[in-house]
Amino acid sequence: MKTHARVVVIGGGVVGVATLYHLVKKGITDAVLIERRELTSGSTWHAAGLLPLFNMSYAVGQIHKYSVKLYDTLEEETGLNVGFKKVSNIRLARTRDRMDEYEYYAGVAETIGINVNFLTPEEVKEIWPLCETDGILGAIQHPDDGYIQPADLTQALARGARAGGGEINRFTTVTGITQKPNGEWVVATDKGDITSEHVVSATGNFARKTAEMVGLDLPVIPVEHQFIVTEPHPEIVARQKAGLPEMGVLRESDSSWYLREENGGLLLGPYEAGAPCCYVDGPAKDCEYELFQEDLDRLAPHIETAMERVPAFGEVGVKEVYNGAICYTPDGSPMVGPAWDLKNFWINEGHSFGITAAGGAGWQLAEWIAEGEPSIDMTGVDPRRFGPYASRGYLRAKNEEAYANVFTVHYPDEERQAARPLKRAPCYDRMKALGAVFGSVYGWERPNWFAPADLEVPAGELEVDDVILNHNHAPADETGKVKEKWSFRRSNYFEHVGNECRHVSTKVGLLDMSAFSKFEVSGPGAEDWLEGLVANRVPKKVGRVNLCHMLTKNGGVRAEFTIYRKSPRDFYLVSAGAFERHDYDYLEKALPSDGSVRLQKVTTQYGVLVLAGPKSRDVLAKLTDQDLSNAAFPWLSGRFINVGPAQAHALRVNFVGELGWELHHPIEMQTTIFDLLMEAGAEFDIKPFGIRAMDSMRLEKSYRLIPRELSIEYAALESGLDRFVRLDKNVDFIGRDALAAWKEKGFKWQFVTMEVSGITDADARGSEPIYKDGALVGRATSGGFGWRVGKSLALAMVPPALAVIGTELEIKILGEMHKATVIPESPFDPDNERLRA
Ligand SMILES: Cc1cc2nc3c(=O)[nH]c(=O)nc-3n(C[C@H](O)[C@H](O)[C@H](O)COP(=O)(O)OP(=O)(O)OC[C@H]3O[C@@H](n4cnc5c(N)ncnc54)[C@H](O)[C@@H]3O)c2cc1C
Numbered sequence: 001m002k003t004h005a006r007v008v009v010i011g012g013g014v015v016g017v018a019t020l021y022h023l024v025k026k027g028i029t030d031a032v033l034i035e036r037r038e039l040t041s042g043s044t045w046h047a048a049g050l051l052p053l054f055n056m057s058y059a060v061g062q063i064h065k066y067s068v069k070l071y072d073t074l075e076e077e078t079g080l081n082v083g084f085k086k087v088s089n090i091r092l093a094r095t096r097d098r099m100d101e102y103e104y105y106a107g108v109a110e111t112i113g114i115n116v117n118f119l120t121p122e123e124v125k126e127i128w129p130l131c132e133t134d135g136i137l138g139a140i141q142h143p144d145d146g147y148i149q150p151a152d153l154t155q156a157l158a159r160g161a162r163a164g165g166g167e168i169n170r171f172t173t174v175t176g177i178t179q180k181p182n183g184e185w186v187v188a189t190d191k192g193d194i195t196s197e198h199v200v201s202a203t204g205n206f207a208r209k210t211a212e213m214v215g216l217d218l219p220v221i222p223v224e225h226q227f228i229v230t231e232p233h234p235e236i237v238a239r240q241k242a243g244l245p246e247m248g249v250l251r252e253s254d255s256s257w258y259l260r261e262e263n264g265g266l267l268l269g270p271y272e273a274g275a276p277c278c279y280v281d282g283p284a285k286d287c288e289y290e291l292f293q294e295d296l297d298r299l300a301p302h303i304e305t306a307m308e309r310v311p312a313f314g315e316v317g318v319k320e321v322y323n324g325a326i327c328y329t330p331d332g333s334p335m336v337g338p339a340w341d342l343k344n345f346w347i348n349e350g351h352s353f354g355i356t357a358a359g360g361a362g363w364q365l366a367e368w369i370a371e372g373e374p375s376i377d378m379t380g381v382d383p384r385r386f387g388p389y390a391s392r393g394y395l396r397a398k399n400e401e402a403y404a405n406v407f408t409v410h411y412p413d414e415e416r417q418a419a420r421p422l423k424r425a426p427c428y429d430r431m432k433a434l435g436a437v438f439g440s441v442y443g444w445e446r447p448n449w450f451a452p453a454d455l456e457v458p459a460g461e462l463e464v465d466d467v468i469l470n471h472n473h474a475p476a477d478e479t480g481k482v483k484e485k486w487s488f489r490r491s492n493y494f495e496h497v498g499n500e501c502r503h504v505s506t507k508v509g510l511l512d513m514s515a516f517s518k519f520e521v522s523g524p525g526a527e528d529w530l531e532g533l534v535a536n537r538v539p540k541k542v543g544r545v546n547l548c549h550m551l552t553k554n555g556g557v558r559a560e561f562t563i564y565r566k567s568p569r570d571f572y573l574v575s576a577g578a579f580e581r582h583d584y585d586y587l588e589k590a591l592p593s594d595g596s597v598r599l600q601k602v603t604t605q606y607g608v609l610v611l612a613g614p615k616s617r618d619v620l621a622k623l624t625d626q627d628l629s630n631a632a633f634p635w636l637s638g639r640f641i642n643v644g645p646a647q648a649h650a651l652r653v654n655f656v657g658e659l660g661w662e663l664h665h666p667i668e669m670q671t672t673i674f675d676l677l678m679e680a681g682a683e684f685d686i687k688p689f690g691i692r693a694m695d696s697m698r699l700e701k702s703y704r705l706i707p708r709e710l711s712i713e714y715a716a717l718e719s720g721l722d723r724f725v726r727l728d729k730n731v732d733f734i735g736r737d738a739l740a741a742w743k744e745k746g747f748k749w750q751f752v753t754m755e756v757s758g759i760t761d762a763d764a765r766g767s768e769p770i771y772k773d774g775a776l777v778g779r780a781t782s783g784g785f786g787w788r789v790g791k792s793l794a795l796a797m798v799p800p801a802l803a804v805i806g807t808e809l810e811i812k813i814l815g816e817m818h819k820a821t822v823i824p825e826s827p828f829d830p831d832n833e834r835l836r837a
Contacts, residue, residue: 001169001191005032007198007369008187010174010210012037013044014154015354016202018362020168021161026370029165032196034189036173039158040151041288042204043354046324048227048269049147050249050258051356052089053114054140056105056410058767059380060333061112063360068145070359071153078163080156083149087260089142089249090124092309094135095464097472098254100488100762101409102140103815110769110812111779117141128247130235130312135466147249147260150355157358177213183343198369200346201339205325207349209282216339218383219390220350221277222325223403224292225269226299230316232264240264254467255305256407259313266313270302271406277396278325294321301468326352330390330398330419332406335383336361337368340585347383352403373552379707384582389443394419408471411486412765415474421445425514425607426670430678434688437474437483437493442578444515449493449500449690456481457492488814489762490785493692500693501787504658508613508681509689513662514670515577518602519584522570525596530563530571531731533590535716535739536724539565545636545651547724549716550586551735555742556712557719559583560704564638564651572649572664574608576706590734606649607670611677612660614837615684620650620661622680635836644676656697657829659837699793700786700828702753708766708781709751709795715742718797720751720825749778750803753827756783756792756811757819764794764813770820771810772802780811788828794820 006028009016012035023031035041051068055061074082093099102118109116119141121133127141158168169191176188177199187194203210211218239247249260257270275298283290296303307314329335329350334357339345348365351357361381364374379385390398401418408414415438421428423444432438436447457473462482464470474484485492503509521530530538534548542565550559559582562574575583584601591597611620617628626633626641633639638651648665665673678686702720704710710719716739717725727740756764764783769776778798786793794811802809803822811820824830 001172001194002032002167003192003194005167005194005196006030007032007200008185008194008196009033009200009202010187011035011042011202011204012039012168012170013042013202013204013354014040014150014157014358015204015348015351015361016200017154017157017161018358019200019202019348019365020166021157022362022366023369024161024164024166026366028366028370032167032169032194033161034172034174034187035168035170037288038170039168040154043325043327044150044154045289046291046322047150047355048267049150049355050260051145051148052353053142053145054091054105056108057333057380058108058112059376059378060357061108061114062376063364063381064356065112065114065360066363067356067359071148074153074156074160078156078159080152080159082153082156085146085148085246086144087146087246087248089145089251090119090127090139091251091253092124092139093137094254094467096137097409097487099137100814104488104765106140106815107768107812110776111767115143117143128250130247130310131250132309132311148355153355174210179342185344198344198346200348200365202348204327204349204351205279205283207327214339214342214345216342217388217391218335218347218349219329219386219395220327220335221395221399222279222327223399224275224278224323225326225403226294226321226323227267227269228299228318229262229267229320229322230265230313231319233266233312233316235312236261236266237264250310252305252309253407254469255302255309256469257302257306259306259310265316265319266310268303268306268313270299271403272298272302273404274298275400275403277400280392280396283325290325292323294323296321305468326403327354328352328399328402330386330395330402332402333381334361336365336381337378337383338585340384340581341588343589373554373712375713377707377711377713382582384585385578387442387581389422394422394443405471408469411472412488413491414486415439415448417475425512426667427512427607427609427674430671430674431512431688436688436690439691441515442580444577446515447512447688447690449497449692450688451483451493451496455483457483457485461485488765494785497690497692497696498785498787500687500689501696503687504613504656504689504693504697505788506614508611508615508619508684508686510677510681510686511610511612511689511694512608513610514607514667516603516608517575517577517580517583518606518664519573519587520570520600520602521573521597523596523598524569525592525594526569526571528731529592529597531729532733534561534563535721535726535733535735537726537729538571539563541565542567543637543639545638545653549710549721549724551716551733551739552712553735553738554712555715555735555739557706557710557714557716557721558712559586560706560710562651562653564649566649579706605667606664607667609663609665609670609673609677610654610660611663612654612656612658614659615681616658616660619677619681619684619686623676630836635832643673646672646676648673655703656694657701657832658834696784696787697828699782699784699795700789700826702795702825704751704795705782709797714749714797715739715747717743718747718749718751747800749797750800752796752798752803752822753825754794754796754809754811754820755823755827756794756813757821759792759813759818762814763792764811768794769812770796770798771812777802777809786828791827793827
């Protein structure tokens with residue numbers, strides 16, 4: 001075993017080996033993999049080997065697509081057969097919502113470049129003659145996926161890695177990991193130490209144990225997953241003898257199972273409710289190829305529906321039941337990318353579809369290590385998307401929920417319930433009493449919208465017959481009423497959100513944004529350091545507020561901060577609530593070592609109440625002795641003011657395009673300030689509003705969001721950030737030269753705002769394909785209805801030649817084509833007169 005290497009990968013399952021393979025391909029031949037037992041002796045050994053391309057996440061979709069393509073080439077490259085059977089995969093739909101999900105997904109697939117077909121029940125029957133098609137509305141088919149032999153796949157990747165110089169050490173256990181003051185890692189094993197520049201953790205069910213070695217609480221806990229293999233069935237055997245093609249992988253999403261042929265029989269894998277977490281404290285030291293006692297009772301409802309759908313399944317005996325550990329994270333997506341707080345420690349863990357994801361995850365992680373950036377926007381799988389709140393108790397609840405929801409309809413407005421409420425702003429109960437229907441982000445409860453007290457979704461609208469998974473609404477509130485139905489279309493809250501927008505626009509509204517991430521940067525070096533970090537100028541004058549973007553070294557957008565200069569040497573940074581750990585990590589890792597800059601996370605010290613609307617000045621004026629006039633307190637400025645006896649840094653900015661102030665106040669004063677505002681605002685008819693109204697209003701202002709319109713994949717100038725990117729700034733900033741070179745080379749994309757015509761009940765959501773003369777030319781990044789302009793809107797990225805105002809394009813929303821016309825930015829109040837009022 002080497003004693004020095006550039007990268008050490010821990011874990012010889014499919015994920016670790018695929019990482020090693022790609023490191024070698026990226027030119028890091030000085031890479032070593034360490035596996036405590038035999039390769040594949042963890043979860044990889046007992047995987048069913050399915051390679052589902054279907055995934056609603058952009059990042060995971062790209063990763064899966066890459067893998068499937070790569071696996072097809074491995075035999076030719078390595079000479080090892082990986083048992084890849086491209087038998088295709090069919091997902092059945094029993095409900096209209098399910099068909100909507102497939103239609104929505106087909107748009108994502110098209111923009112990523114994944115082939116899908118829609119099938120009628122008759123076409124399903126032709127391909128799968130053993131399948132009964134009663135109650136089926138249709139199906140979606142992936143013609144290019146199928147299944148593979150996981151152990152053979154791993155061996156082929158290992159051979160490819162070794163051929164390029166990668167070293168694999170089996171029967172070697174990592175026992176400790178330490179970082180030296182010079183940044184080098186020392187990986188201790190039972191066969192000696194290895195010193196390296198980078199370490200990758202790819203240890204599957206041991207993820208939390210490995211993370212503990214470096215002091216991380218990694219949000220990964222496995223869940224039990226079972227599949228059943230039957231004895232051969234005469235009809236399948238006869239089909240094989242007759243040389244007929246395999247029928248492919250069949251998924252009945254509404255009954256939550258997959259089924260495929262296996263050695264003349266069938267293999268059924270249900271995703272049942274009630275599957276427990278396992279290995280909460282990690283597997284035993286000597287664990288290998290470990291399976292658990294089966295629990296068929298838990299699977300009974302799924303087995304029943306499988307027998308109804310494919311009677312052949314019930315006609316043969318069970319040969320074997322596998323019950324193994326499958327890694328989960330709270331949202332079901334893996335964790336691929338840098339660890340927080342640690343330099344050059346990388347995570348490739350939490351894979352629940354690890355056979356499918358291994359190739360793509362290894363590829364992007366290797367790129368990140370070798371080149372400093374991945375080429376795909378990895379936000380959806382970034383390990384820093386969870387914060388310290390995602391610890392043991394939370395994980396137990398959330399990971400079991402994620403498992404049970406693998407096959408539920410992935411509504412874009414769905415709000416899952418496990419482990420909630422967790423983080424509550426002090427005004428939570430007050431908002432609730434006013435009718436708040438909450439959503440959750442980064443563990444925080446936030447009002448999404450406000451429901452009238454008597455509102456109730458009629459039971460008849462919620463029921464779906466004969467379907468195991470009917471997960472189309474939030475649970476009833478304490479009065480027994482279901483307030484919200486989820487949908488890909490305009491749902492029951494649509495009009496109520498509209499009322500909130502109209503109210504903010506004509507009167508005054510109050511929004512809780514306490515979940516914002518907040519950081520303080522201070523010290524003698526603070527200004528210069530920030531200047532080198534962001535593309536806009538950092539506020540020069542005390543009290544000035546600027547919107548600033550941190551770019552990647554390639555010129556894409558990494559993070560967005562509102563920067564407020566509190567004092568000559570103190571800056572206050574605000575960014576999206578979901579990115580607290582992510583943004584803090586980038587800031588922290590970029591700190592100078594000379595101690596001239598101090599960085600503090602102050603998210604939970606400050607609450608944020610957003611007062612917005614034409615009457616907001618009148619309300620606030622009643623509570624402060626500060627001059628709120630335009631001359632004294634202009635747009636894009638901030639002041640430390642009194643709010644009655646309480647206090648706040650009032651920033652004259654907001655995300656809704658109306659006159660207003662964000663009140664960043666000591667969190668312990670929140671309810672005092674809340675009550676004062678509601679009292680003072682009563683004469684102006686103040687009402688709370690929620691995130692959904694905010695989102696509608698931000699669309700009307702063409703305000704961009706990470707990772708939608710802003711992404712590492714788009715140059716900051718493609719995203720239309722011209723006003724915020726100072727290429728001529730006298731301080732060099734991260735990404736400047738690359739962005740200038742990108743500009744010189746010419747841009748592929750340009751951000752546009754579009755009006756969508758002919759909509760009756762389904763607005764764009766983001767990810768819809770956009771066409772010109774029938775050809776795919778771009779993708780929507782966001783969409784919705786703009787209540788103040790009375791238009792259905794979409795934000796999108798299209799080629800610059802098609803970004804000209806008035807260009808007529810088409811957008812496909814849930815399978816239907818609509819005219820989409822490029823319109824000027826900020827269709828509501830383009831001159832910002834409201835903001836400056
Ligand atoms: C029943 C079942 C069916 C499944 N079906 C599918 C499917 O059809 N399709 C799909 O895509 N996925 C499927 N999966 C999931 C898939 O098996 C996993 O996502 C995948 O195998 C994860 O690979 P890994 O390399 O991350 O983990 P593992 O295969 O568990 O590898 C981790 C390795 O790290 C080693 N290790 C840990 N700690 C140390 C240490 N300290 N020192 C050295 N080595 C260490 C372990 O020994 C182990 O070999 C299934 C899982 C189960 C349980």
